[in-house]
Amino acid sequence: MTPPELDRKSALFLDLDGTLLEIAATPEQVVVPPGLPSLLAHLHHQLEGAVAIVTGRPLAQTDELLRPFSASAAGEHGVSLRYADGTREELPAGIAVPSAWREELEAAVQRWPGVLVEPKPHGFAVHYRLAPEYGNEVWRLVRQLVPPEHPWFHLVPAREAVEIGLRSASKGHAVERLMAHAPFHGRRPIFIGDDFTDEAGMRKARELGGIGLRVAEVFGGDPANVRAWLMEGAQRLDGRSASSIPTGVTP
Ligand SMILES: O=P(O)(O)OC[C@H]1O[C@H](O[C@H]2O[C@H](CO)[C@@H](O)[C@H](O)[C@H]2O)[C@H](O)[C@@H](O)[C@@H]1O
Numbered sequence: 001m002t003p004p005e006l007d008r009k010s011a012l013f014l015d016l017d018g019t020l021l022e023i024a025a026t027p028e029q030v031v032v033p034p035g036l037p038s039l040l041a042h043l044h045h046q047l048e049g050a051v052a053i054v055t056g057r058p059l060a061q062t063d064e065l066l067r068p069f070s071a072s073a074a075g076e077h078g079v080s081l082r083y084a085d086g087t088r089e090e091l092p093a094g095i096a097v098p099s100a101w102r103e104e105l106e107a108a109v110q111r112w113p114g115v116l117v118e119p120k121p122h123g124f125a126v127h128y129r130l131a132p133e134y135g136n137e138v139w140r141l142v143r144q145l146v147p148p149e150h151p152w153f154h155l156v157p158a159r160e161a162v163e164i165g166l167r168s169a170s171k172g173h174a175v176e177r178l179m180a181h182a183p184f185h186g187r188r189p190i191f192i193g194d195d196f197t198d199e200a201g202m203r204k205a206r207e208l209g210g211i212g213l214r215v216a217e218v219f220g221g222d223p224a225n226v227r228a229w230l231m232e233g234a235q236r237l238d239g240r241s242a243s244s245i246p247t248g249v250t251p
Pocket of ligand 1: 015016017018019022023024025026027028030054055056057058118125127129158159160161163195197
């Protein structure tokens with residue numbers, strides 16, 4: 001499948017890790033290509049603000065990574081929302097993975113060298129990319145902690161990781177909420193993602209008359225191709241040459 005052409009009525013919903021950014025050994029080691037924030041800012045200007053980052057990372061961390069670009073966004077797989085006018089929808093701080101579970105996971109990773117925990121304001125991720133031999137044990141423990149029928153929390157499979165997240169949130173819900181507001185309302189949503197949690201965002205984009213693009217299928221699994229497509233879209237929208245876009249982004 002070839003990706004569609006961006007047009008002035010598009011709205012972009014972009015996942016971060018594995019979509020805009022190459023996967024790194026640990027969450028802290030991701031590298032943001034130097035021109036990416038300005039490319040996003042340029043598209044944001046061209047699409048009158050209809051560009052949102054929809055990520056599993058907390059919003060503060062996302063802003064830090066993409067600084068100075070900051071716009072509409074959903075963090076922690078849809079738990080936190082920020083609209084174009086800066087309004088936030090955020091759950092109370094107390095609605096979070098219970099400290100007993102956090103402590104049990106922190107204690108467990110002491111026995112599993114290379115396994116990392118990533119505490120978030122509401123959720124809690126465990127990464128085994130550096131020690132895949134412990135993947136089964138990680139899953140065994142999180143399944144014990146969070147049974148399938150748990151009313152508030154569920155397990156979110158991720159790339160070489162698993163996260164305990166809030167059942168009530170999803171990237172689909174985030175797309176729906178953002179699409180109900182300016183400047184997204186009335187546009188054609190294009191959701192691009194690479195991971196299990198992105199599927200809900202893609203489904204919602206399709207339900208709302210748009211499209212969902214999997215990085216593996218449409219971009220050969222390579223975030224550089226996603227960035228190149230965004231760059232081409234920006235050029236086409238401008239009717240200008242690549243050199244006139246102040247990004248310096250190299251796919
Ligand atoms: O929704 P996303 O923006 O794709 O975020 C999903 C998770 O991404 C991060 O973890 C993943 O990327 C890391 C850096 O490349 C990698 O080391 C890890 O193995 C991946 O699972 C992030 O750390 C999580 O918080 C996000 O939920």
